Amino acid sequence: MLTYAFKRTLTALPVLWIAITVCFFVLRLAPGGPFDGERPMPPGIKANLDAHYNLDKPLIQQYAIYIGNVLKGDLGPSFTTEDFSVAEQISIGLPYTLILGAAAFVVSILLGVLAGIIGALKRNSWSDHTLAALVLLGLVIPNFLMAPILQLIFGIELDWLPVGGWGDGSLRYLVLPVAVLSFPHIARISRLMRGTMIEVLNSNFIRTARSKGLSSTPIVMRHALRPALMPVMSYLGPAAGYLLTGSLVVEQIFGLPGIGRYFINAALNRDYGMVLGTVIFYMIVILILNLIVDLLYAWLDPRVRAQ
């Protein structure tokens, strides 16, 4: 099991390296730089700035310096925010993004799986239909639309929850962002779960379990759940990416100072250091999540474990 995890991590590292390299060169080769503001700078100052940030050196050398620094854990300076290095900024934004993402991830899986099971077991009952309607809402209302709607209802009309900000970091501030972020994933997971659960419940080994006289709780929990979770698992890898995408919007709308906002600002201002730093951070998070998903896979299916 450990060697398996180790092997997966090893295969992930070259991916990370390739992605960083591609990003680095695309950014540098693209027209325009961080100091091409509205007003052209005096050439002397620009040259100084370029020298300070190593932008005057040959590209290959810049790349070597950058990779060397990354390996030491130094993501370099931010070109637009002079007081903080990229690593420092990321560490400031980190808790917000991680807490938000992790909470949404867990909530999506738990509620999605639960709703899917209920839908499959009580097929065509009122609870199934209600859930289906909710799922539909989750699928057709994009998060940037869901956010203002929820803000309007729970924040302004009912005045139950804060419409944004982090406040004192209490749970109240998390409810709406997490709801917006996880809603579409709850919908997708529950749809997936319902479909595969129905399929699994029709399979031969469930018939065997029923013929043994087992009641429905052990049939679902011991026999059907694990195989039915497999497609959900394969959705979770991409879902990590989607969650991150969502967090760009959610941090923006709810005014949370997470990494998504750094990324967007950095992209708009062509702050190379910051863009690369956030991309690296996101990739590491996603790769770790994928690794966890892979391990869960092995737990679910003894055949994977045997390999």
Add this chain to the structure above:
Amino acid sequence: MTKLLSVKDLHVDFATEDGTVNAVRGINCHINPGECLGVVGESGSGKSQTFLAAMNLLSKNGKARGEINFKGQNLLDLPLKELNKIRGSSISMIFQDPLTSLTPHMRVVDQMREVLKFHQKLSGTEADKKCLEWLERVHIPEAKRRLRQYPFELSGGMRQRVMIAMAMLCNPDLLIADEPTTALDVTIQAEILDIMDELRREQGTAIVMITHDMGVVARMCDRIQVMRHGEYVEEGAVDDIFSNPQTEYTRMLLDAMPRIDAPRDSETKPVKEPAKDHFLNVDNLKVEFNIFNGLFARKSVLKAVDGVSFDLAKGETLGIVGESGSGKSTLARAILRLLSTSEGEVSWLGSDLIGMNADQMKKARQDLQIVFQDPMASLNPSMTIGSSIMEPLRIFAPELSREERRAKVEAIMDRVGLPKSMINRYPHELSGGQNQRVGIARAVIMNPKLVICDEAVSALDVSIQAQIIDLLRELQKDMGLSLIFISHDLSVVRNISDRILVMYLGNVVELATSDALFDNPQHPYTKQLISAVPIPDPEVERTRKRLKLKGELSSPLDSAARLRFMPSKSEVLNNAQKSDYRPRLIDHGDNHFVAEHDPIETLLVNE
């Protein structure tokens, strides 16, 4: 005698998109304690649905009406909670497909334990002891280790034994077996049937044997209930029904069933010297597959066909038999160059087939055709059957006009017994038998010289099977075809073949004329195969003895497995020599070839 279970006026209906289907229409039957009832019928006869209804295991759209009484209770009216006390305890069930009938992610022991826990409140070491005891009673080798294994680590035969052990844990009064051996090889089938027979004698468990195989019925059952189209056809003691069937349908079923002990019914052709005929000569043919387990994993080599030689004369029918993994289908595909060979020669009409270039090969294909096992899968679902049959014409006779092609297709459809009106139909609109006729029409439309039938009748009901075999025979006579007839079913092969080749793990173990092979088999494996096939005649069946050889059918990946019938050799060779050594074929005269082996007495299981 009080009846154990009685079924009164049972109806089972399924609501489908295309209306209600009445799968079972008013069935009455009963089972006495300790007896074995055979429920026989072809596919769609409702034989399984009757007993799935009794266990409340029908699929969701199914509804059962009527009465099924067990120990004074109507099972159909019983609330699920009460029924669950009976299922798995007083009545248990085993199913056709052992590959999918066990929960894949649970260890054998966990699946067995929960039965004991639920019905007998047993757990811990006590439960484990009982599980182990039952695994031993179904003769699973290394039972203790099996307990900790997952189903995917077990062979099909072992999984079915686990199913039986699990079903027997609570000493049920009734065991319902739904085609329990259909998916298994004959030697494994024989073992499973032996186990079930043994359990019935020792435990007094009544058995319902649901099957399409009259041989299995003759081997196992006291009474028979014949079903057709959801209705009862006839019922009675096994001997009465077999010796004196009352209805046309039962008689037809019995007649259609090929018998391994019956000589071939077509005239025997004199055996020529096929080697001198220069028709088809296969010499030391080898096919190897590289198996990769993942991108970076080490490859392993599977020797699917490992040095097979034989000759075929013009107009002759050669049967090839073997169990799963014997390489018989691979051999067929290799001869037709649908797979690439790693060694050996195939000479066709005197020229080297393997060495032909694309153009020559294309020309040769006109005379070399194949018919596959699964009639549905061998036809393109997006093409009408007319265009499927026409395809060879497009390739080999592009000069024909549309009308001429169509006329040819209609003529061949007529020849294989398909109504011309079906020309624009699609495969999913036809029955299995009709689709197989389409496959045959496609194969013979260019008047080929050789047709290879790869399990061509194995997926069909017996009555259809008989019709297709008759059709093949007629075509052979009319067109002077040579046939290679590949099957796992020895009775069918005996019936149609002039000579028979027996394969075991990629090697030939015996090659002889049909009658010589069955009347005077030489190789222990051939003997075992023949003795394992049940004969649809209860009287004969009772007197037959089954040969039990040591060891299980091993995987073709295991290179030492070829020496299973030569343990004496295996002892003196080291590992490298073992994987290189192939038992030689020895000429016993009269075109009878047998692979070397130890005397059979040393190979038998001591009882």
Add this chain to the structure above:
Amino acid sequence: MILQSFKCNLFNDVAEGEVSGRSLWQEAMLRLRRNKAAMIASAILALLIIAALFLPAFLPYGYEDPDWNAFRAPPSIESGHYFGTDQNGRDLLARTLYGTRVSLLVALVATFVSIVIGVSYGAIAGYMGGRIDQAMMRFVDIMYALPYILFVILLMVIFGRNVYLLFAAIGMLEWLTMARIVRGQTLAIKNREFIEAARASGRSSAAIIFRHIVPNLVGPVVIYAALTVPEIVATESFLSYLGFGVQEPLTSLGTLIAEGSDAMEVLPWLLWFPAAFLVLLLMSLLFIGDGLRDAFDPKDR
């Protein structure tokens, strides 16, 4: 299994007299036509498309011309601004229709891009098999695990917010699943016996691919393409919402919603009308996709 054979018999009994058969495709279309939700959704989608294409020509106001008499006007029938106007006095109905047009166009082109890439990639991997297949699919796995949307955003920033680039970028984003599905299907078909039968009758590889494999891929490709369209509409509006997508003077539903939510409390109609269009569009596409899937692959759902 048993049920299937029943069904099969039933078909035969019913259709014995007919001369021409029904292909799987035709049967799927029949099933689709019986699916009420999918039919209603198709009607709604057709209405939306017709409105987006032709209605603007009959409107008194263009999508970028300010009406100097009506800034921030609420919806009203008398003024002719049925959906009201925005802060610059532009007619919201015209803008919404125009935005719908852009969203649909992006969806169409990007779906096409994703089909072309996904189908060829998946078909090649599936047909070649072996190590090539494993390597190609490993690449897809890796791409799945990358924060793709970030790269799209970067591209949009670096190369300017070009609509054509947007098409390509989103298409590139969505091809992965298509490739997986096509590869799986190709593998499955390749191992079916009718391919061997075709080879045994001397068919060339090209003929096998085009006559035997491609026609049988159509079903899954159509289903997944239909499910891709709403994904792309959503992605486009997401990017536009963040300011990385379609730019002024062009507009799309995402851009309109972004503008609308800024003014949500004072000019609520600016949010609700484009939002309703987007939701309606996504919902009808979703139902059509589901309907197609159920029609081609009628499982017990």
